[in-house]
Amino acid sequence: MSRQKTQAIFLEKASYRKRRLRDAAKLVPFLGIVLLAIPLAWSSNAPDDRIGSSGLLYVFGVWVLLIVLAAVLSVWMRSGHGADGQDTGAN
Amino acid sequence: MSFNALIVVALGYVVFLFAIAFIAERRAANGHSNWLSSPWIYTLSLSIYCTAWTFYGAVGYAARSGLEFVTIYLGPTLVMVGWWWVVRRLVRIGRAQRITSIADLVSSRFGKSTQLGMIVTVISVIAATPYIALQLQSVTLSFAVFAQIEGVTWDQPDFNVTAMWVAIGLAVFTIIFGTRNLDANERHHGVVIAIAVEAIVKLLALVAVGVFVVWGIAGGPGEMLTRIDNSDIELWNDDSGRWISLIFLSGAAFLCLPRMFQVLVVENADERHLHVASWAFPLYLFMMSLFVVPIAVIGLDLLPAGSNPDLFVVTVPLSQGQGGLALLSFLGGFSSATSMVIVATIALATMVSNHIVTPVWLSFQANQHAVMSGDVRNVILLSRRLSVAGIMVLGFLYYRVSGGGTALAAIGLISFTGAVQILPAMIAGMFWRGATGVGAAAGLLTGLAIWMWTLFLPSFGVDAVISQAVMENGLMGLSWLRPQALFGVSGLDPLVHGIMWSMLLNATMLIICSLVTFPGPLERLQGAQFVNVFEHSSAAPAWTGAATGAEDLLIMSQRILGSTEAQGLFTQEAVRQGKVGYLPEVTPDFIERLERELAGSVGAATAHAMIGQLIGGSSVSVEDLIAVADEAAQILEYSNRLEAKSKEQEQTARALRAANDKLTALSIQKDAFLSQISHELRTPMTSIRSFSDILRDGEMGDEDHARYASIIHDEAVRLTRLLDDLLDLSVLENGQVVLHEQTGKLSDLLDRAMRAAGLHDGVLQVSRDRAAEDITLTADLDRLAQVFINLISNASKYCDAAEPHLRIKVIEDKDGYAVDFIDNGSGIARKNQELIFEKFSRVADGSKAGGAGLGLAICREIMHRLGGDVLYLAGQDGAAFRVRLPKVKKSEALEQT
Numbered sequence: 001m002s003r004q005k006t007q008a009i010f011l012e013k014a015s016y017r018k019r020r021l022r023d024a025a026k027l028v029p030f031l032g033i034v035l036l037a038i039p040l041a042w043s044s045n046a047p048d049d050r051i052g053s054s055g056l057l058y059v060f061g062v063w064v065l066l067i068v069l070a071a072v073l074s075v076w077m078r079s080g081h082g083a084d085g086q087d088t089g090a091n
Numbered sequence: 092m093s094f095n096a097l098i099v100v101a102l103g104y105v106v107f108l109f110a111i112a113f114i115a116e117r118r119a120a121n122g123h124s125n126w127l128s129s130p131w132i133y134t135l136s137l138s139i140y141c142t143a144w145t146f147y148g149a150v151g152y153a154a155r156s157g158l159e160f161v162t163i164y165l166g167p168t169l170v171m172v173g174w175w176w177v178v179r180r181l182v183r184i185g186r187a188q189r190i191t192s193i194a195d196l197v198s199s200r201f202g203k204s205t206q207l208g209m210i211v212t213v214i215s216v217i218a219a220t221p222y223i224a225l226q227l228q229s230v231t232l233s234f235a236v237f238a239q240i241e242g243v244t245w246d247q248p249d250f251n252v253t254a255m256w257v258a259i260g261l262a263v264f265t266i267i268f269g270t271r272n273l274d275a276n277e278r279h280h281g282v283v284i285a286i287a288v289e290a291i292v293k294l295l296a297l298v299a300v301g302v303f304v305v306w307g308i309a310g311g312p313g314e315m316l317t318r319i320d321n322s323d324i325e326l327w328n329d330d331s332g333r334w335i336s337l338i339f340l341s342g343a344a345f346l347c348l349p350r351m352f353q354v355l356v357v358e359n360a361d362e363r364h365l366h367v368a369s370w371a372f373p374l375y376l377f378m379m380s381l382f383v384v385p386i387a388v389i390g391l392d393l394l395p396a397g398s399n400p401d402l403f404v405v406t407v408p409l410s411q412g413q414g415g416l417a418l419l420s421f422l423g424g425f426s427s428a429t430s431m432v433i434v435a436t437i438a439l440a441t442m443v444s445n446h447i448v449t450p451v452w453l454s455f456q457a458n459q460h461a462v463m464s465g466d467v468r469n470v471i472l473l474s475r476r477l478s479v480a481g482i483m484v485l486g487f488l489y490y491r492v493s494g495g496g497t498a499l500a501a502i503g504l505i506s507f508t509g510a511v512q513i514l515p516a517m518i519a520g521m522f523w524r525g526a527t528g529v530g531a532a533a534g535l536l537t538g539l540a541i542w543m544w545t546l547f548l549p550s551f552g553v554d555a556v557i558s559q560a561v562m563e564n565g566l567m568g569l570s571w572l573r574p575q576a577l578f579g580v581s582g583l584d585p586l587v588h589g590i591m592w593s594m595l596l597n598a599t600m601l602i603i604c605s606l607v608t609f610p611g612p613l614e615r616l617q618g619a620q621f622v623n624v625f626e627h628s629s630a631a632p633a634w635t636g637a638a639t640g641a642e643d644l645l646i647m648s649q650r651i652l653g654s655t656e657a658q659g660l661f662t663q664e665a666v667r668q669g670k671v672g673y674l675p676e677v678t679p680d681f682i683e684r685l686e687r688e689l690a691g692s693v694g695a696a697t698a699h700a701m702i703g704q705l706i707g708g709s710s711v712s713v714e715d716l717i718a719v720a721d722e723a724a725q726i727l728e729y730s731n732r733l734e735a736k737s738k739e740q741e742q743t744a745r746a747l748r749a750a751n752d753k754l755t756a757l758s759i760q761k762d763a764f765l766s767q768i769s770h771e772l773r774t775p776m777t778s779i780r781s782f783s784d785i786l787r788d789g790e791m792g793d794e795d796h797a798r799y800a801s802i803i804h805d806e807a808v809r810l811t812r813l814l815d816d817l818l819d820l821s822v823l824e825n826g827q828v829v830l831h832e833q834t835g836k837l838s839d840l841l842d843r844a845m846r847a848a849g850l851h852d853g854v855l856q857v858s859r860d861r862a863a864e865d866i867t868l869t870a871d872l873d874r875l876a877q878v879f880i881n882l883i884s885n886a887s888k889y890c891d892a893a894e895p896h897l898r899i900k901v902i903e904d905k906d907g908y909a910v911d912f913i914d915n916g917s918g919i920a921r922k923n924q925e926l927i928f929e930k931f932s933r934v935a936d937g938s939k940a941g942g943a944g945l946g947l948a949i950c951r952e953i954m955h956r957l958g959g960d961v962l963y964l965a966g967q968d969g970a971a972f973r974v975r976l977p978k979v980k981k982s983e984a985l986e987q988t
Contacts, residue, residue: 022175025172025173025174025175025369026173026175026176028172028173029169029170029172029173029176030173032165032168032169032172032173033169036165036169036338037335039327039334040331040334040335042327052319052320052326053316053317053319053320053326055158055326055327056158056316056319056326056384057316059158059161059165060377060380060381063161063165063168063373063377063380064377066168066169066172066373067168067172067370067373067374067377068370069172070171070172070369070370070373071370071371071374074366074367074369074370077366078363078366
């Protein structure tokens with residue numbers, strides 16, 4: 001099927017904000033991947049330099065950050081719910 | 092806490108779950124299902140991801156490998172916070188296509204293929220069996236812990252008997268609540284609410300033990316962190332490959348495990364629940380993981396060396412005399428195990444019955460009437476119940492055969508890897524229209540083979556299935572086929588090695604085979620619907636015509652959906668079509684709807700086959716697909732044409748409006764002219780009449796006589812000139828003019844024009860460039876001179892500067908010559924520039940002009956006849972006119988000479 005629907009190229013402020021929120025939501029997992037890959041760089045240091053509870057706190061801290069980000073974004077997105085449900089299109 | 096008391100509590104807990112499930116089913120049946128389908132229940136139901144392997148095993152995992160255990164929860168966390176990528180699409184597709192299981196998803200996407208459904212089902216069952224065995228093991232182990240307190244040390248038969256009873260109990264619960272209704276889209280309210288309750292119990296239990304450990308034993312978070320730092324647990328190991336691989340593996344397994352697919356997609360009541368689940372489920376996982384390391388550290392500190400770290404969650408409270416806490420913890424583990432087993436068996440049983448049993452049964456029913464006469468509904472329900480029992484038996488047997496040893500603990504991740512083999516087909520199916528069924532099958536089988544060879548078979552232990560010799564030297568002595576060093580890649584962790592090769596080759600086969608094969612029409616149709624699920628595009632109906640009556644379809648549907656629901660569906664459709672009665676017209680649309688409805692019960696492949704048998708198999712063809720595409724293209728073209736046409740009309744309308752404005756202005760001008768011309772004609776006529784009256788009366792001197800006669804003569808000349816002009820214009824306009832070709836110099840012509848224009852008074856200064864005027868022209872020079880005279884005399888008449896000055900400029904370019912007459916007066920207002928060339932138009936005060944406003948109109952007519960033009964040049968110092976002459980005359984007037 002051809003994409004025959006002509007979509008608006010520019011949106012009003014509310015819809016625009018919604019799209020950007022969606023972009024942010026899509027980026028959260030990548031932030032998570034980057035932050036969770038950082039510990040990989042630690043372990044190659046000196047063997048006696050043990051990473052103990054600080055590593056634990058780091059990982060759980062990143063986890064909390066991801067949860068909070070997801071929660072905030074989801075609440076914001078829901079508060080403006082119903083403007084448009086399209087996945088593709090305009091900015 | 093006596094062992095018997097534990098049995099009673101466990102049984103009581105089971106009864107409680109039965110009651111809750113029963114009440115939920117009752118309420119749902121009465122239509123009070125609102126609170127059942129809240130985002131919180133949905134989120135809690137996702138928690139079946141945390142099985143007993145998590146509940147007990149995570150602590151053991153942490154005791155052995157440190158922080159690596161969190162990877163199992165970080166993967167799903169990333170998938171859920173990134174739900175906008177995959178999960179949302181998955182849920183939407185699941186709802187749009189009435190998907191019943193992950194096997195159904197793959198089968199449906201690739202042309203409702205029965206074979207693919209079977210392959211995915213087989214992979215899922217193989218991968219899930221050890222996992223179910225693992226759950227049975229943890230429950231029996233935790234029972235054994237309590238038995239041990241009473242001094243009873245269990246032998247193998249005790250374990251086996253307990254495991255058997257647990258398996259039977261779970262099978263009964265699952266059959267009662269999981270296979271009662273057939274339409275999977277109606278969802279299993281009872282089961283979902285039960286697992287939601289269990290989710291709360293296991294979270295509470297783990298958090299309670301954690302709080303007890305951190306505050307009760309260690310004495311606060313600070314002390315706890317110190318103890319962690321001082322413990323023997325190596326929080327970080329150096330194998331970074333495992334860290335990343337396991338995050339990927341757990342995230343992928345979260346999507347591919349049949350039980351996760353069941354709760355995530357099939358049981359999803361509302362897509363918006365994902366908004367909450369996207370952060371609430373990661374939070375749940377976070378809570379489940381928070382106290383794992385503390386429990387492991389304290390367990391290693393307190394308990395004697397050699398005690399099983401997998402049971403620390405129960406044994407640590409017991410060792411501190413906290414019987415109640417231990418009991419809660421036991422219930423948490425029990426909940427984890429049971430909820431996982433129930434959902435997993437429901438999901439697997441649906442897959443087995445829809446994709447293996449029913450197709451096989453259908454293939455034995457040769458003629459189409461079998462679909463109607465055989466009791467399909469009972470066959471399917473029976474096959475589901477038997478599948479539940481069968482899967483439970485498989486799990487139990489695996490438990491028996493493997494001996495329930497520590498080898499089982501390692502199998503969790505291997506089981507994950509098996510399930511994840513479905514990921515490439517699933518992702519490609521959702522995002523790539525080019526993925527074909529052949530490619531998916533090739534990828535799945537390749538992945539399955541590599542997983543079996545590198546991970547599953549070796550997991551039974553050395554010499555169990557694969558001999559030591561093969562492990563070291565490879566299959567048939569081929570060293571590149573060593574299970575843990577495929578293609579000579581050695582030195583990797585066996586698990587990472589298995590994940591890497593199976594996923595890599597799986598995806599590679601999928602892509603290559605998809606690129607070289609051609610999908611069938613139904614496959615292409617489904618591919619488009621899956622990939623474009625968010626675009627509400629019109630799709631081709633999967634059926635083109637039906638050689639059957641609505642009655643036959645109704646009979647068949649009743650056999651599957653039940654009579655009330657089937658009749659409801661048909662009546663609804665009949666109403667939609669505007670027909671009286673309950674039998675609708677059998678349209679392709681309706682068949683498609685019906686098929687989708689049936690697919691919710693028996694899976695897409697089976698539903699398609701059943702309908703195909705009944706209506707004679709006139710399924711969609713490539714031509715139909717192309718026809719639909721053509722139709723869409725035609726509509727698009729038509730709308731484009733309409734748009735172009737309306738644009739054209741708009742242009743015409745604009746031109747018409749401009750013309751109308753001009754006409755109106757002209758009409759006003761004409762009125763003005765008529766009054767002007769009557770005035771012009773009347774003034775000389777009046778003086779002629781009055782002076783001729785005087786002359787007739789006589790009685791005057793000769794001098795007066797001569798004066799009056801000359802006045803009469805002048806007025807008559809003025810009249811004649813006016814009439815000449817009118818005549819001249821009318822001749823020019825009618826094309827009756829005769830042009831006389833002559834050749835002469837432009838400068839001579841201008842000299843002549845200046846002389847004729849009567850610049851005797853010397854008021855108007857004229858500046859010329861004689862060099863530029865040295866041009867030889869061939870045209871009707873008299874007529875051209877008339878134009879020049881007109882323009883020059885206009886300048887002398889109308890230029891209102893104190894020292895009037897006219898500049899005559901000659902420009903030569905490749906098209907011809909331009910002669911500009913530019914004066915230094917105030918020029919002509921913009922709004923009049925259009926009108927001055929019209930007949931009868933007079934911008935300036937008429938009395939001064941002495942003409943009738945025909946001069947410029949005549950000029951323009953003449954120039955048109957000569958093949959040139961005269962225009963007003965805006966933007967000069969004063970009024971400026973340009974006369975354009977073509978170099979080569981190509982005017983039609985030439986033919987008339």
